[in-house]
Amino acid sequence: MSNADQKLTILPPGHPLEGRVSPPGSKSITNRALLLAGLAKGTSRLTGALKSDDTRYMADALRAMGVTISEPDDTTFVVTGTGKLLPPEKPLFLGNAGTATRFLTAAAALVDGTVVVDGDQHMRKRPIAPLVTALRALGVTVEAETGCPPVTVSGSGDFGADRVTIDAGLSSQYVSALLMAAAGGTRPVNIELAGEEIGARGYIDLTVAAMHAFGAEVSQVSPSIWQVAPTGYRATDYVIEPDASAATYLWAAEVLTGGSIDLGVAATSFSQPDAKSYEVIARFPHMPAIIDGSQMQDAVPTLAVLAAFNETPVRFTGLANLRVKECDRVRALSTGLSNIRPGLGIEEGDDLLVASDPKLAGQTLPADIDTFADHRIAMSFALAGLKINGITILDPGCVAKTYPRYWDELASLGVDFEGDRP
Ligand SMILES: O=C(O)C1=C[C@@H](OP(=O)(O)O)[C@@H](O)[C@H](O)C1
Numbered sequence: 001m002s003n004a005d006q007k008l009t010i011l012p013p014g015h016p017l018e019g020r021v022s023p024p025g026s027k028s029i030t031n032r033a034l035l036l037a038g039l040a041k042g043t044s045r046l047t048g049a050l051k052s053d054d055t056r057y058m059a060d061a062l063r064a065m066g067v068t069i070s071e072p073d074d075t076t077f078v079v080t081g082t083g084k085l086l087p088p089e090k091p092l093f094l095g096n097a098g099t100a101t102r103f104l105t106a107a108a109a110l111v112d113g114t115v116v117v118d119g120d121q122h123m124r125k126r127p128i129a130p131l132v133t134a135l136r137a138l139g140v141t142v143e144a145e146t147g148c149p150p151v152t153v154s155g156s157g158d159f160g161a162d163r164v165t166i167d168a169g170l171s172s173q174y175v176s177a178l179l180m181a182a183a184g185g186t187r188p189v190n191i192e193l194a195g196e197e198i199g200a201r202g203y204i205d206l207t208v209a210a211m212h213a214f215g216a217e218v219s220q221v222s223p224s225i226w227q228v229a230p231t232g233y234r235a236t237d238y239v240i241e242p243d244a245s246a247a248t249y250l251w252a253a254e255v256l257t258g259g260s261i262d263l264g265v266a267a268t269s270f271s272q273p274d275a276k277s278y279e280v281i282a283r284f285p286h287m288p289a290i291i292d293g294s295q296m297q298d299a300v301p302t303l304a305v306l307a308a309f310n311e312t313p314v315r316f317t318g319l320a321n322l323r324v325k326e327c328d329r330v331r332a333l334s335t336g337l338s339n340i341r342p343g344l345g346i347e348e349g350d351d352l353l354v355a356s357d358p359k360l361a362g363q364t365l366p367a368d369i370d371t372f373a374d375h376r377i378a379m380s381f382a383l384a385g386l387k388i389n390g391i392t393i394l395d396p397g398c399v400a401k402t403y404p405r406y407w408d409e410l411a412s413l414g415v416d417f418e419g420d421r422p
């Protein structure tokens, strides 16, 4: 049986979930730190890091470009760069890791030679044209025939212009990618947003913070313009905080079962955007009638499944760019919810309406949840299985993208399954 054919049925525990589970390291911060450490000259020690598909793709791509990376334990990368990335012999295969794909596309401009950035069939549908256009404006030769990967970057090791405008409506990762690459050039670069529209701005803040930690000088000269100095990066030791998006499943499992899960980290201590969702989760079963997901996008699947059990219906807004994530998440959520009960999740334009019903808890409503190979769809619908009998997650192994131990952690809290845990 191939992984994609696997199934896992969650057996509602019938008791509050209690215990201690620490979320893994942040995917977003790990992949920023790996890249910046790889661009630096010298050895950086990254601790508290995430080891998962997305970070493995990033680490392996850097190795293919001449960076030495060792992994002394489950949460540490020791990265030694030469200050220069080399042309890889083969295309870089980055699976469905958006961060690795977008960040390395821009960083490839710093390579003197050709880099092909590619991913799996899902990544080959995720848009990258705005980043390609911006890199061309910076004097880099880039081809992406379909507007999605594969992307061929023929860099000269530098940028040929000192300002660029980027349309980040589809993904903030384009901005982060340009910011991180820009410090590796030989002149200051101004990066300007084409419009006000941008996904969670908090991800840009994460990028700027990581750049500062690795010695770069980047300043925000206006709400939509950043200036990056050509400092390059300095190797450093860097502690990566736990993943806020992973934490959302544990917070939701706690309130949904009336339990007490010790994450070992306070919700207020995260610097990642998804931590904002804690305020909404803590209000369960009285979540707000309207939730704007635009500044906590990766938490929306968690919130939407939790909302199914809320006292009153919830409308989710600000979801346009959820349609170009690992899958069309608005569609996957409406499909999965309405598979549990017709009409439970409805799309209205890009909004998602969840027809909440606390009486769902305790019912038997057999539903095979199509995860569309999306880790967040798998992890969020597992929450429904804590309360409803018969929830089966298809392709449960897809959680390996960012949270390989997810099913083991639920088991450690006393959740039983039918089917083998991947
Ligand atoms: O910069 C980052 O680390 C991320 C930015 C967000 O993507 P978009 O900017 O594409 O919305 C988020 O969904 C993704 O999981 C991680």
Ligand SMILES: C=C(OP(=O)(O)O)C(=O)O
Pocket: 096, 097, 098, 099, 100, 298, 325, 326, 376, 402
């Ligand atoms: C959107 C996500 O990932 P990425 O864009 O990094 O592939 C995510 O992890 O929810």
